[in-house]
């Protein structure tokens with residue numbers, strides 16, 4: 106796998122910066138919406154309280170996933186600054202532009218990711 110060109114890195118950096126802003130906004134928005142559910146629980150009946158709690162749990166897990174992705178994006182941006190972006194954490198192979206274009210925060214090559222998913 107060839108090393109990324111400067112143009113490719115710049116393009117991925119712009120994508121990462123944009124994703125970072127989007128996720129930051131979504132995480133802070135969902136923080137306030139999960140708080141509203143907590144407050145409303147005293148005002149509603151038992152069944153709808155269960156509903157509200159399930160919704161809240163879903164909102165929390167979505168938020169955790171987003172917060173986790175946000176951290177990976179921040180790590181990716183840091184590795185661009187350190188000029189070691191685009192290499193697999195496990196085998197040190199270049200991750201490849203096609204894969205990074207889909208998932209710019211990826212820190213594993215497709216082979217190692219497959220193994221990690223199993």
Ligand SMILES: [Zn+2]
Nearest residue numbers: 193196214217
């Ligand atoms: Zn690898």
